[in-house]
Amino acid sequence: MSGDERRAHDRVSVTIEARLRLASGKELVGRIENIGDLGAYVSTADLDGTIDVGDSVTVIFDKDGSTVERAGEVLRHDQEFTGGEIRRAVAVRFTAA
Numbered sequence: 001m002s003g004d005e006r007r008a009h010d011r012v013s014v015t016i017e018a019r020l021r022l023a024s025g026k027e028l029v030g031r032i033e034n035i036g037d038l039g040a041y042v043s044t045a046d047l048d049g050t051i052d053v054g055d056s057v058t059v060i061f062d063k064d065g066s067t068v069e070r071a072g073e074v075l076r077h078d079q080e081f082t083g084g085e086i087r088r089a090v091a092v093r094f095t096a097a
Contacts, residue, residue: 011036018042018061020090022049028088032061039072039093045085051077059092071096 011034020028020042030044040059051057055074060067072092080087 011039011041016061018059020044020092021058021060022051023056024049027060030087032059033089037094039075039091040070041089041091043080043087043089045087047079047086047088051088051090053077056095057090057092059094070094 013034016032018032026049028044028046030042032040032042034041053074057072059070072094075091075093077090
């Protein structure tokens with residue numbers, strides 16, 4: 001593992017439509033860009049709502065015809081400019097199976 005690597009387990013690059021539910025109840029529509037057993041990286045063009053490191057969030061997505069909800073904690077968040085739009089990216093560590 002390199003010095004820049006922060007993950008304890010592998011993640012898989014994906015593009016899965018998802019929602020990120022904030023502690024306030026607001027849901028941001030976006031996509032999961034990578035996911036693993038212990039967490040996910042979610043991006044959204046929705047810049048409304050405050051996200052802080054340590055906040056509790058829920059990642060919601062469909063898998064095999066069922067809705068999956070994974071509770072987690074925000075590890076970090078960034079804003080990035082890609083494809084002509086500003087997106088917010090959130091690294092989430094899952095807190096429950």
